[in-house]
Amino acid sequence: MVGGSSGKLVFTVNNLSVHYGRNLALKDVNMEIRSQRITAIIGPSGCGKSTLIRCLNRMNELIPGARVSGEVLYHGEDIYGPSVDPVVVRRHIGMVFQRPNPFPKSIYENIVFGAKINGYKGDMDELVERSLRRAALWDEVKGKLKKSALDLSGGQQQRLCIARAIAVEPDVIVMDEPASALDPIATTRIEDLMQELKRDYSIVIVTHNMQQAARVSDETAFLYTEVDEKTSDRWGILVEFGDTSQIFTRPRDKRTEDYVSGRFG
Amino acid sequence: MKAGIDDGLAVGNSCQRWAGGRVESGISLGQCRPTRRRVWRNRRNLVLVILAAAVTVLLVGLILYYIVSKGIGAMDWEFLTSSMPFSFRREGGGFLNGLVGTALMVGLASVVSIPLGILAAIYLVEYGGKNWLAKLIRFFSDVMTGVPSVFVGLFVYTALVIEFGFGALMGAASLAIIMMPIVVRSTEEMLKLVPQELKDASFALGAAKWQTIVRVVLPAAAPGISTGVMLAVARAAGETAPLILTALGSFQLTAKLWGEPMSSLTLAIFDGARNPFAAGQARAWAGALELLLIVLVLTVLARLISSRSRTTR
Numbered sequence: 001m002v003g004g005s006s007g008k009l010v011f012t013v014n015n016l017s018v019h020y021g022r023n024l025a026l027k028d029v030n031m032e033i034r035s036q037r038i039t040a041i042i043g044p045s046g047c048g049k050s051t052l053i054r055c056l057n058r059m060n061e062l063i064p065g066a067r068v069s070g071e072v073l074y075h076g077e078d079i080y081g082p083s084v085d086p087v088v089v090r091r092h093i094g095m096v097f098q099r100p101n102p103f104p105k106s107i108y109e110n111i112v113f114g115a116k117i118n119g120y121k122g123d124m125d126e127l128v129e130r131s132l133r134r135a136a137l138w139d140e141v142k143g144k145l146k147k148s149a150l151d152l153s154g155g156q157q158q159r160l161c162i163a164r165a166i167a168v169e170p171d172v173i174v175m176d177e178p179a180s181a182l183d184p185i186a187t188t189r190i191e192d193l194m195q196e197l198k199r200d201y202s203i204v205i206v207t208h209n210m211q212q213a214a215r216v217s218d219e220t221a222f223l224y225t226e227v228d229e230k231t232s233d234r235w236g237i238l239v240e241f242g243d244t245s246q247i248f249t250r251p252r253d254k255r256t257e258d259y260v261s262g263r264f265g
Numbered sequence: 266m267k268a269g270i271d272d273g274l275a276v277g278n279s280c281q282r283w284a285g286g287r288v289e290s291g292i293s294l295g296q297c298r299p300t301r302r303r304v305w306r307n308r309r310n311l312v313l314v315i316l317a318a319a320v321t322v323l324l325v326g327l328i329l330y331y332i333v334s335k336g337i338g339a340m341d342w343e344f345l346t347s348s349m350p351f352s353f354r355r356e357g358g359g360f361l362n363g364l365v366g367t368a369l370m371v372g373l374a375s376v377v378s379i380p381l382g383i384l385a386a387i388y389l390v391e392y393g394g395k396n397w398l399a400k401l402i403r404f405f406s407d408v409m410t411g412v413p414s415v416f417v418g419l420f421v422y423t424a425l426v427i428e429f430g431f432g433a434l435m436g437a438a439s440l441a442i443i444m445m446p447i448v449v450r451s452t453e454e455m456l457k458l459v460p461q462e463l464k465d466a467s468f469a470l471g472a473a474k475w476q477t478i479v480r481v482v483l484p485a486a487a488p489g490i491s492t493g494v495m496l497a498v499a500r501a502a503g504e505t506a507p508l509i510l511t512a513l514g515s516f517q518l519t520a521k522l523w524g525e526p527m528s529s530l531t532l533a534i535f536d537g538a539r540n541p542f543a544a545g546q547a548r549a550w551a552g553a554l555e556l557l558l559i560v561l562v563l564t565v566l567a568r569l570i571s572s573r574s575r576t577t578r
Contacts, residue, residue: 062468064394090472101462104485114470117480161466168470 007034009057009075010172010202012198016070017049018060019030023236026051029070031221033172038194038203040217040244042210044259047223048236049206050098056204057093058086066252091118094165096175100157102149107132107141110149110160114168127167135163138238155186162193166201175196175205177214191216210260213244220247222256306391329557336554339547345555349533353545360552362518363533367556368431369520370512370529371501374440379494383449389449390456391478402449409446417442418507426511432523436512440504444497451493455486488571495567499560505531530556 011033018026026048033039033056054060055068058079071078079089081159093216100109111128112120120127128145132138136158137159151162158178165173175194179187192214194203207213213220221241225234240256251257294300344359385402393399421439429435459482467477483490508514508516514532519525537549 057469059465059469064467087471087473091467095465095469097462097465097469099462101460101466103463103466103481113467113480114472117470117472117476164466164470 040213043223094170277554339551373437386452433527439507455489
């Protein structure tokens with residue numbers, strides 16, 4: 001299933017399956033993610049949305065017992081290839097998490113962290129200002145860059161995390177329910193920010209808020225849980241993937257239609 | 266509608282065992298016996314807890330009072346800056362030799378045991394997890410924290426002292442063995458408290474594992490680690506038994522690391538306190554006060570460090 005529109009291919013996911021220990025978590029996902037758009041992944045709880053995006057930057061490996069099979073081609077190159085270092089993958093594909101997780105350091109230190117570990121030689125002050133401006137946070141924090149990031153509000157912390165992610169100049173930013181811990185106003189700001197950012201980056205966002213997916217995304221993937229009746233094992237599958245307008249107005253699959261029309265989940 | 270717990274007792278009789286259930290008309294809530302009993306128990310337990318706390322504080326207070334009141338008499342500039350006279354009977358002199366010995370031996374033991382202990386804890390939390398080596402290290406650390414310190418002294422005595430004689434180095438070795446498991450286990454607990462979200466954030470920015478440990482995990486755990494380290498240092502500074510078997514004690518001020526017995530504050534207190542002469546006993550009290558102040562300063566320093574760098578909201 002391919003989203004029927006132009007844009008350069010960033011990710012091609014082929015037959016991706018994920019196991020945690022013996023349990024299958026995600027089965028046979030095939031999808032394509034294009035540059036300079038927002039791709040949303042929606043679906044009920046426990047259907048493997050987070051698992052799927054954590055495969056895009058090899059963050060899944062940090063979970064003990066996680067196993068990935070299939071291919072994730074990033075600009076044509078398999079990121080699970082034998083010669084690929086996961087650290088390098090993560091330098092290209094940034095991530096924003098569900099709960100804001102700034103380091104317990106100053107705002108300034110948070111932004112320059114990635115640059116420092118990557119051996120950035122340029123002007124750090126300039127980098128901090130540029131990143132914070134792009135994350136629409138500069139005006140609120142420019143006077144207190146040396147203050148602890150933990151003094152910021154939840155929404156500001158999440159924008160700081162976005163600024164921190166873009167400070168290392170990634171190619172793609174994956175966001176795991178970036179607004180689910182925030183109030184509606186902070187959520188709106190994050191969504192506006194995503195629209196700004198998609199000019200320069202490809203964004204993949206997991207959300208269980210369907211309105212959010214409909215508002216912000218260009219393409220949408222719908223994941224759903226399959227259950228084995230005999231063993232009651234559950235795993236996620238990709239049910240449908242396409243333009244957001246098509247998914248929400250003319251879904252091809254009955255399960256998608258039921259979900260987006262609010263009949264379950 | 267029932268409010269509260271119904272565990273099969275007669276409902277409707279509101280003032281039985283449970284204060285919940287339906288309240289009959291005409292019975293005021295204030296008359297319910299279980300409530301009164303609960304209030305009484307609450308007060309009784311509160312009083313017991315306060316008493317227990319008071320007894321603890323009282324004991325500590327008495328110890329502090331005795332040490333200060335008995336020690337302050339002999340505590341003067343001469344005591345801090347000169348060594349022991351060669352007889353317990355003679356007045357004057359001080360524990361400078363013991364202070365130097367304690368500083369030297371605790372310092373040497375710290376230089377070895379703190380880095381090793383922290384590295385071992387990093388291995389346990391970040392690399393070992395539940396493998397056999399990690400389990401082994403944890404098991405032996407636990408055993409070692411429980412071993413009476415005199416055994417450590419005996420071990421160093423047979424392993425080193427018989428061959429090389431008494432000295433500061435042997436004393437430091439025994440103190441390092443005592444400090445190591447404390448550092449390992451307290452650091453491990455602190456490292457375990459560092460939230461996975463912080464490590465994830467670092468990994469997601471393209472940090473390698475070691476970079477994450479050095480730049481995120483250790484700074485986040487630093488206040489707790491420093492508290493544990495200070496506890497270990499204070500413990501080592503207060504050890505006597507292993508030093509009797511390894512450093513032996515000495516009247517002289519010396520900085521030789523081996524080949525010559527070395528004094529320490531605790532050894533000097535021990536020797537001074539068990540002799541029958543008033544001058545020696547007075548010096549022992551003053552030495553106890555000096556050691557108390559040192560440990561106090563270390564503890565306050567640890568507190569200051571941990572309160573200055575905040576990790577959580």
